Amino acid sequence: MTSATTTSVSLDVRDVHLAFGPNRVLRGVDLSVPRGATACVIGPSGSGKSTLLRTINRLIEPDRGDVLLDGRSVLGDDPDALRQRVGMVFQQFNLFPHMSVLRNVTLALRRLRKLDADEAETVARAQLELVGLAGKANSRPAQLSGGQQQRVAIARALALRPEVMLFDEATSALDPELVKGVLGVMADLSAAGMTMVVVTHEMGFARQVADTVAFMDRGVVLEAGPPEAIFERAEHPRLRRFLDQVL
C-alpha cells in the first residue's frame, strides 16, 4: 500500500510504569512488536491502553521502563523528532478544522520535512488517493463523514513516512457503517508490512489482522499471544470474562 513499509522498525516496550499522582495507570507493561508486525491491544476501559500508546511516542513520559525502536532506546531522543518517526491516529481524528484536508496533510510535510509546496502537495495527494479520498482534498474536515475524517488522519500520519503506527481506538467514534472502511485501510497497511500497535474494541479486526493480541487490565499486560491463543484458549480468568462480555 505504501513505500513507508520498507522503513518500518521493531518496537519494544519494557517494564513501563506511569502514575498520575496516586493513580498507577501503567504498572510494568511489556510489549514486543517485531518489524512489520501488528499488535492489537484489547482490554476494558481504564486499563491503560491509550496511556500506553502515549508513552510510546512520549506524549506522556513514562516514570520508569524503556521504549525501543529498532532495538535502540528512544527515551533520550528529542521527542519531536521521535514523533515524526511514530505516526499516531486518534479516536477523535484530531484533524485541524480550520484547514482544508490537503493542508492538514501538507502542514507537517512543509514545516517539519521542509518539502516545498509542490512536493508536499504531490506526496499528500498520493497519500489521500491511497485512502480513497483524492476528491476531498479541498474540503474542510467538518464537511466529511467521520470515516472519511479518520482516513484523512491516517493519510496525514502516513505522509510523514513513519516507522511505526499507533492507533488509539481509531473506529470507536464512528457510526457502525463507517467502521469497515477505516478498518480496511488499517488492514491494508498491516498487510503492507507497517509495524503497528492498535488499541481497539474491534475483536474481529484483532482476530484477523493481528500477529499478537495483548490483553491489558489495570495497567499490566495480563496475557499476550497469537490471536487464536487469546480468543480460543484464553488462560487468565479475567481475559475469559472480558471476552465473554465483548464477543
Added chain:
Amino acid sequence: MDPLSTLWETFFDWDAMREALPEMLTVGLPNTLILAVSAALLGSVLGLLLAVAGISRSRWLRWPARVYTDVFRGLPAAATILLIGVGLAPLGMQVWGPDPYPLGILALSLIAAAYIGEIFRSGIQSVEAAQLEGARALGFSWADAMRLVIIPQGIRRVLPAWVNQLIALIKDSSLVYFLGLVASQRELFRIGQDYAATTGNESALLLAGLCYLALTVPLTHVVNWIDRRLRNGRPATASTEEDDDDTASYAATEGDRR
C-alpha cells in the same frame, strides 16, 4: 416655534451639517481612522502577546500579564489617555516633537491590548486539548503547534468579540482630544463638537455620530462575513453553498462534541 420643531432644528439642521461635512470627511474621518487602525494593529499584537503570556506555564510571564490586564482594564480610558499622553509628553517631545498623536495611539493601544488579550486568551483556551495533542503527535514543537494550530483556531472563535473591541476603540479614539490637538489633527468627534460649540446647534455632532456608525456597523458585518467564510472554507461548488447552514451549525457546535 413649537418645541418639536425646535428639537428638530437642534439635531437636523441640514445647513449646519452641510457646512461641517467637508471638514468631517477630509480631516475628521482620516484622523479617526489613523488613530483607530494603528491602535487596533498595535493593540491586537500586544493583546496576542498578553494572551500567550497569560496561558504560559511560567509564572514570570503569567503574573505580569495578569497585573497588566487588571490595571489597564480597570482604569477609565480617559484617565489612561491623560496619564500617558500628558505624563509621557516630555519624553515624546524628545523623540518625535510636540505631536500628541503617537502617545494617543500608544495609550489607546495599551487599553485595547488589555481587553483583546483576554478575548484572545479565552479563544485559545477554548481549543480542545486534542488539537494540541494531534499537532504534537505529528512532531510539532509546542511553540509551532500553538502558532500553526491552536492560536489560529482560538482567534477565529472570538472574532465577533474582537470586533466589539475594535468598535470600542473607534469610539474611544475621540478621547485623544484631551491631549490638545491642532486643527488638522482633530478627529470626527472633535470637529463635530467644535461646530456645535460655535453654532449652538447639535447637528454637526449628530453628523459625527453618523460617521461613527458608518464605520462601526459595516465593520461588524464584514467580520461576520469573514467569520462565516473561515468556518466553511471557500465556497467551492454549488452544493457546498447549499450546505452552508448545516456546516456552519456543525462547526459552531464542534466544541461541544467531545
